[in-house]
Amino acid sequence: MTKPIDPMAVDFRALQVLVRVYRLQSFTRAAEDLEVNQSVVSYTIEKLRGVFNDPLFVREARSLIATPRCEEVVTEALDMLARFDHLASARAFDPARTGGTITIACNYYERVIIIPDVVHAIRAQAPNLKIEIVDSSYLGHDRLLRMEADLLIGPFEQLGASFYGRKLYDDRYVCMMDPAHPMAGQDLSLQDYLPLDHVYITYGGKWKSRYMAELDRLGYDLPVAIRVPSPAGIQNLIEGTHLIATIPERLSRKIGEGLHITACPVPTHIDIQLVWTARTHNAPMHKWVRELVFQQCRMITNQWD
Structure with missing residues (x-):
């Protein structure tokens, strides 16, 4: 020793x-x-x-x-x-003069939909602030508690008094399929939807999508043709096939070009949350970053809604 x-x-x-x-x-x-x-x-x-x-x-x-x-x-x-x-912080926080590092935990959805606008806004206003994006997987809250991340973004609940949270926006599920799919151009009923050949995103097998949880609650089994760990590249699996994928609507607008998109008949939605802990709750830099994330998400939703 x-x-x-x-x-x-x-x-x-x-x-x-x-x-x-x-x-x-x-x-x-x-x-x-x-x-x-x-x-x-x-x-x-x-x-x-x-x-x-x-x-x-x-x-x-x-x-x-x-x-x-x-x-x-x-x-x-x-x-x-x-x-x-x-x-030691100045009474009036100045993003242009701040340094340090902000670490954000999130997954593929947030890296496609939210993170680019957030990073661009931070770089424009706080050019000396370093940004690290880490994968949250299903362990986002653990990453916060282990101090491996300062912020968590995604469809996560706060899970107790150890966490603070703020809702960013709602999303809903849609079905993505090839334009030549027999069901393309039709409104899907639940009876139409259930027997189709589904691509299921497992998210590592530790987190269940809200629509799957709702189907379980209703007592339905979804026949799964292919399981994948992430939505990344899922559009390439669907193109030219009779496969169908159920994904968040805002993500479909980013990756579904050339495919047919229709509403998912499972009655559920997704809450995208911003989560943090008491460790950073009162820190001026972190308060500024959280507000920036919230404002950027408002701009994103205003553009799309």
């Missing part, structure tokens, strides 16, 4: 290095993100090991794994850094 070091030798910069290594699970990536030499990161982590009398990170195979003590320290460090940042 590294020789203990006086805790007063720790400064906020050292804690920032620790948090970055924890989030990125890599000394090299942390050094690149902080724009310092990797030796600086290694030296800082070695010093912190002495301060906390713990290895903080261990290697298993090719992965860098945080110890329980490291997770405890990172949780407290994030709270300290957030409170100090709030204390």
Whole structure:
């Protein structure tokens, strides 16, 4: 074990290095993100090991794994850094002068529909603010709690008092098929819809689409011809076939060019939410980013509705 070091030798910069290594699970990536030499990161982590009398990170195979003590320290460090940042922030927040990093967790839908406009708006108003987009999969809330993301965007519920949330907009499901499909050009009834050859998006098998949950509630089984993990490229599967995919309407407008789109007969909808935790709730930069996301989504929906 590294020789203990006086805790007063720790400064906020050292804690920032620790948090970055924890989030990125890599000394090299942390050094690149902080724009310092990797030796600086290694030296800082070695010093912190002495301060906390713990290895903080261990290697298993090719992965860098945080110890329980490291997770405890990172949780407290994030709270300290957030409170100090709030204390040191100017009374009037100026996006043009702000730095730092904002990490947004989302999936394919949000990366196609929301993220481009949000990123462009952030870059235009806060050019020094770094942006990291990470996959939320079905683990979005866990990413927030593990400090791997600052914001979560998607069809997620808040799930308890640990989270704050704000609804961005509603979406609905539509059916996407080839224009030569026998049912193209007709209004689908539930009886028409159920026996068709469906492409089902599994989202990794851990999250069920709202329309599938509603069919389960109503007692219907949907015959699935093909299962895919994501909507990415699904239009290429459908083209020239009798397959049908049920996807959110706004996504169909982005990827469904040349295909026939009709309303889904399953009576349900999708709430797209913005979710965050108390860690960033009062931070001026994060409040500004959340408002920007909300305003960009309003502009998107106004353009399409």
